[in-house]
Amino acid sequence: TENIGARRLHTVMEKLVEEVSFEAPDVAPQQIIITAKYVQERLKHIVKNVDLSRFIL
Known part of the structure; x- marks a missing residue:
């Protein structure tokens, strides 16, 4: 597996x-659920055709 390092992970x-953090004060006390689809959409410009399951512990 690839060691992405703490800075890259951060x-x-x-x-x-970032979007959730920015909007959180306006939607509190609602629960915010991060789905796989949300992750894929938010990170599509960072990861292209990468098997993200390699990074799940």
């Missing part, structure tokens, strides 16, 4: 939740 996670 960048990916930040990109994933």
Whole structure:
């Protein structure tokens, strides 16, 4: 497996939740569910044709 490193992981996670983080104060106390479809849509420009299952522990 590829070692993506902590900084790269932080960048990916930040990109994933930036919209949710920005809008969270306006939707509280609602529950926000991050689906696989949401992840794919938000990260489509970062990962192209990468098997993300390799990075799941």
